[in-house]
Amino acid sequence: MSIPNTAPLLDVRGVTLQYKTREHLVTATYRVDFQVFPSDRFVLLGPSGCGKSTLLKAVGGYMAPVEGDIFLRGDRIAKPGPDRMMVFQEFDQLLPWKTVKQNVVFPLMVSGRAKSRKEAEEKALDLLDKVRLSKFVDNYPHTLSGGMKQRVAIARGMAMEPDILLMDEPFAALDALTRRRMQDELLTLWEGTRFTVLFVTHSIPEAIKIGSRILLLSPHPGEVKAEINSAGSPQDQLQLESRIQQMLFSEEIREAENV
Numbered sequence: 001m002s003i004p005n006t007a008p009l010l011d012v013r014g015v016t017l018q019y020k021t022r023e024h025l026v027t028a029t030y031r032v033d034f035q036v037f038p039s040d041r042f043v044l045l046g047p048s049g050c051g052k053s054t055l056l057k058a059v060g061g062y063m064a065p066v067e068g069d070i071f072l073r074g075d076r077i078a079k080p081g082p083d084r085m086m087v088f089q090e091f092d093q094l095l096p097w098k099t100v101k102q103n104v105v106f107p108l109m110v111s112g113r114a115k116s117r118k119e120a121e122e123k124a125l126d127l128l129d130k131v132r133l134s135k136f137v138d139n140y141p142h143t144l145s146g147g148m149k150q151r152v153a154i155a156r157g158m159a160m161e162p163d164i165l166l167m168d169e170p171f172a173a174l175d176a177l178t179r180r181r182m183q184d185e186l187l188t189l190w191e192g193t194r195f196t197v198l199f200v201t202h203s204i205p206e207a208i209k210i211g212s213r214i215l216l217l218s219p220h221p222g223e224v225k226a227e228i229n230s231a232g233s234p235q236d237q238l239q240l241e242s243r244i245q246q247m248l249f250s251e252e253i254r255e256a257e258n259v
Contacts, residue, residue: 007074008035009196010059010164014068017054028054029222031068034215036164039194045207046217047248052200055222056168059198060084072163082111085157089169091149094141094156101137104128104156113160127155130189147178154186158195167199171206183209204244208237216247 012035017028028051036042044052057063059070061080070077072084087093094103104124105117114120128137131151141149150170157165171179183206190197201207207214208230216225226247231240 006037009038009040009073010036010198011071011074012055012059012068013071015055015058015065015070016067017051017058017063018066019054019063027221029217032217032222032224034224034227036196036198038196041190041197041199041210041212043199043201043207043211043214044217045201045204045211045214045244046222047219048202049220050217051220051222052202052217053168056086056166056198056200059164060086060166082107082113082160083163084166085160085162086166086168087150087153087157087170089172091146091173092141093153094149096141099138099140100128100133100144100152101125103141103152104159107156108159111160123159124155127159128152130192131155131185145178146174147182150174150182151185154189158189158193164196164198167197169200169202172201172203179206186210204241204248205237207244208240214244216244218248 013033014031015033016030019026019028032051032055034042044055046052054063058065059077061077061084064078095106098106101121101124104127105120108114108120108123109117114123125134125137128134131154133148133151133155136144136148141152144152153170171182174182187210189195199210201210211230213227213229215227217223218225228240228244231237
């Protein structure tokens with residue numbers, strides 16, 4: 001897959017991110033650059049502590065870079081907004097006192113994205129049908145499985161029609177079979193609407209399956225090691241998985257051999 005000859009939707013330029021703990025000032029990423037184009041399935045991949053989730057928060061407008069800039073449609077990101085919707089890995093991101101349908105309707109009404117409750121409910125029901133939850137629209141979150149809760153969160157995010165959907169390891173807490181099914185469902189949804197997604201994971205097979213492009217980040221602090229296109233055939237995917245493992249962990253192997 002070649003990079004489109006168009007302006008990027010998201011442009012991350014030389015971004016360094018830091019946060020404070022009680023004892024230290026932690027540099028999460030260092031001068032990271034990447035661009036996301038419309039309809040990209042762009043994956044941030046790296047080991048724990050490489051700053052990929054911190055980067056996602058910065059794109060969401062929840063923290064500011066100490067160096068560099070982040071632009072969405074040419075405008076510098078300075079705060080959260082409905083043009084960026086986040087889906088987290090936690091199952092408790094839904095409002096427990098609202099039904100499945102109400103969880104999707106609520107942000108549409110509050111943000112003004114829907115002009116009427118009828119429009120909001122129609123949009124909510126359409127998205128819930130696409131994520132196979134039509135029979136559960138009147139259920140409350142505590143009656144749903146983890147995978148079903150994540151499907152509600154995805155429907156809620158897509159209903160807002162954001163410029164980019166931000167997904168922070170959304171399937172990490174699911175069992176292996178449910179995780180694979182959710183990956184398939186996400187790709188099916190993407191085929192229908194071609195929305196733009198920025199997806200964070202530490203799973204190499206998941207990155208290859210979900211992503212059209214993959215940004216490899218080094219261990220702490222996160223720096224760009226490579227940007228690669230995903231693979232099509234199963235054989236190509238296996239070769240790419242081996243290549244990514246070597247790129248991510250070759251330095252650790254060399255260091256261990258030199259001890």
